[in-house]
Amino acid sequence: MKGSSAASVLLALLAGITRTSAHGYVSNIVVNGVYYRGWLPGEDPYNPDPPIGVGWETPNLGNGFVTPEEASTDAIICHKEAKPARGHATVKAGDKIYIQWQPIPWPESHHGPVLDYLAACNGDCETVDKTSLRFFKISNKGLIDGSSPPGYWADDQLIENGNGWLVQIPEDIKPGNYVLRHEIIALHAAGNPNGAQLYPQCFNLHITGSGTVEPQGIPATELYSPDDPGILINIYQPLTTYEVPGPTPIPQAVEIEQSSSAITATGTPTPA
Secondary structure (H helix, E strand, C coil): CHHHHHHHHHHHHHHHHHCCCCCCEEEEEEECCEEEECCCCCCHHHCCCCCCCCECECCHHHHCCECHHHCCCCHHHHCCCCECCCEEEEEECCCEEEEEEECCCCCCCCCCCEEEEEEECCCCHHHCCHHHCCEEEEEEECEEECCCCCCEEHHHHHHHCCCEEEEECCCCECCEEEEEEEEEEECCCCCCCCCCEEEEEEEEEEEECCCCECCCCECHHHCCCCCCCCCCCCCCCCCCCCCCCCCCCCCCCCCCCCCCCCCCEECCCEEC
């Protein structure tokens, strides 16, 4: 009983603290050793002529998080007040993309799953209406070992691999323009209603190849509910299972071994 009460107090304190704190964003992606600049919410909103990147643009508050109660709003699509990136990176179906988070390290207390989605733009992603995007999941990883609370999670692997995450574009995906939606869900305060923190980040890709698969996808506003078992959960207890939020990954999705990615060149994002 004592342990349970202490955990509840800790969760309440964390929830109060995290309502006002901001934590992270993706600064860049790396494709086959080539670095592509993302959007830097701490400096780009104040630059009258920011560099063209592949990351969707947000105000400075894009360094914070989306709450579960906002999961039915446009904020969940690619973050709060997000606008399409003004450029894109070209990748081949089957390529692995390394997604680099800031700050380094990602807060160690922010345990939780890492998820990746794609959505076809059906035209230029630079001018797409974000509410028209239909996302299908290509990767998700959650709890790896829950025997010793708060457990060992996908985000812990991310920290160990240079604060970055590798995701593979399925080889059979039909060529075209896509938005890659990458996300960490932090669960350190998720034992309280609306306590989880969702960090969606989006990037414009032009995918090449000879695939024919066109998954249907769903609007981002239908991915999660505040009371989903993977959203409302107390991780300060031994866990044998964890249900990663959102839809099941498509059959063509591949979970790959995580590692960092060396940068050998800098790429120039291609405008629409």
